Amino acid sequence: MKKAIIIGSGIGGLSTAVRLRARGFDVDVFEKNSFPGGKLSNIDVGKYRFNTGPSLFTMPHFVDELYELFNENPRDHFNYIKKDIMCKYFWDNGKKFVGYYDINKLADECKLKFGIDRSIILKYLEKSKKKYDLVENIFIKNSLHKLKNLISIDTLKALVKINTFQLFKTLNKVNEEELKNKYLVQIFNRFATYNGSSPYKTPGMMSAIQNAEKHYGSFIPVKGMGDITKSLYKLAKRHGVKFYFNREVDKIIIKNKKACGVKINNKELFSEIVVTNSDVYNTYRNLLNEKRKIKALEQERSSSAFIFNWGIKKVFKELDLHNIFFSNNYKEEFDYIFNKKQLYSDPTVYINITCKDLPNDSPKGCENWYVMVNSPYDNNQNWEKIKDELKISIVKKINKILSINIEEYIVEERIVTPQDIETSTNSYKGSLYGTSSNNIYSAFLRHPNFSPKITNLYFCGGSVHPGGGIPLCIMSGKIISEIV
Ligand SMILES: Cc1cc2nc3c(=O)[nH]c(=O)nc-3n(C[C@H](O)[C@H](O)[C@H](O)COP(=O)(O)OP(=O)(O)OC[C@H]3O[C@@H](n4cnc5c(N)ncnc54)[C@H](O)[C@@H]3O)c2cc1C
Missing domain, CATH: 3.90.660 (Polyamine Oxidase; Chain A, domain 2)
Structure with missing residues (x-):
């Protein structure tokens, strides 16, 4: 069985873990915190419970799909109003x-x-839906950085x-x-x-x-926003994904331009593929010790x-x-x-x-x-x-x-x-969604879900394609599992 190491258990890391496990990988997740979920979690203050990050939940069918990969009924484990x-x-x-x-x-x-x-208002909403439908398959559900996805009927329809x-x-x-x-x-x-x-x-x-x-x-x-990640953590564990908490990854090990594991507290752990759910900035500057100029890191x-x-x-x-x-x-x-x-x-x-x-x-x-x-x-x-x-x-x-x-x-x-x-959460500058979309090129300049230079290194979560927010982070895991 091929081994995958995932750095971080944010919603992107969890969805990638579930997807890779469903594809037969032996998956280990290393998380620096003592709990899974990253930004998407809850905290108790006195007798009150609060969300730590996201409070708005849309497109829940993206979560349901993860249960369906294992023929489980999502309603037996995770419910929403x-x-x-x-x-x-x-x-x-x-x-x-x-x-x-x-x-x-x-x-x-x-x-x-x-x-x-x-x-x-009806016309405005209809127009917005048209825009979404035209780009869903190009920008959201697939890698924007693989030629075969760009040369497709969907792209042609969008271009027209x-x-x-x-x-x-x-x-x-x-x-x-x-x-x-x-x-x-x-x-x-x-x-x-x-x-x-x-x-x-x-x-x-x-x-x-x-x-x-x-x-x-x-x-x-029904059990709060934190249950999105808690229930996915349980799903992953039920199917054999192993989680290691309070383990901050210090380095990604690269040999002959191939990612082959991670280093934690001077201990080397090896795998066939490495997926980083850590912010892309942190991944390059700290985990890869990369000093050169990288376009995706320079975006606002x-x-x-x-x-x-x-x-x-x-x-x-x-x-x-x-x-x-x-x-x-x-x-x-x-x-x-x-x-x-x-x-x-x-x-x-x-x-x-x-x-x-x-x-x-x-x-x-x-x-x-x-x-x-x-x-x-x-x-x-x-x-x-x-x-x-x-x-x-x-x-x-x-x-x-x-x-x-x-x-x-x-x-x-x-x-x-x-x-x-x-x-x-190691999110560079405390940004909620990685890079902003403040210009028309932003979507193209977001980092791909794979490394263009290092084989077997993949990127998931809100700081890379297709972007931040729960639904898109979940999609990053789907894209990785398809590229892998
Ligand atoms: C205040 C706030 C409000 C938001 N509101 C919404 C909302 O309403 N709706 C919505 O859809 N989205 C919202 N978002 C955005 C959403 O939370 C994020 O896009 C999404 O949760 C990011 O998930 P991620 O997979 O990128 O991982 P993150 O949640 O960023 O988690 C990354 C994980 O990796 C771990 N990690 C990092 N580096 C290492 C390392 N070296 N070793 C081990 N572990 C490491 C971190 O500890 C963390 O657990 C909000 C975010 C915030 C902060």
């Missing part, structure tokens, strides 16, 4: 909008709240319809032209943040991203996040699982994040409250607030100082929108900075 309300949106001036999954309800809400004709992609306009421009309402534009601009980019830079093509949510729906696992990093986990001793009926309190000047906010590399004084505040669907996540009569703002990646900012200023801005926004003094209700607090994200 589909949300009717995908997100609630709030503005300082009292405007509110409910993002329904049901397309008719959504169109009615657009009419009711913004006076927008139903046909405008190249104008559909709106590559030469920004997402914001497309949204302004097509949605014709500043609130709707802001709602649909927000999807650029789903891969850590700016709507004022990323191409119009990115309206395809919201298809993952609007077409497939938004879900929450995606945004990061600043998170406050608050235990709140009150229930807010007007809030749901996902809530957005928008900034009054979205353009300036993104200018601060990507150009000035600073946090904006009136940030968009995202509040994730899992106890709305999973009551055991907080004590009765209380709520677990995961309060997140988009932040620049770590660029040696003074996070200690920023923390206090940011808390003031966030509290001000929440107090205004909910007409409350929220600080009176905070009974637990945990703070996570971009630096903490880097330390806990």
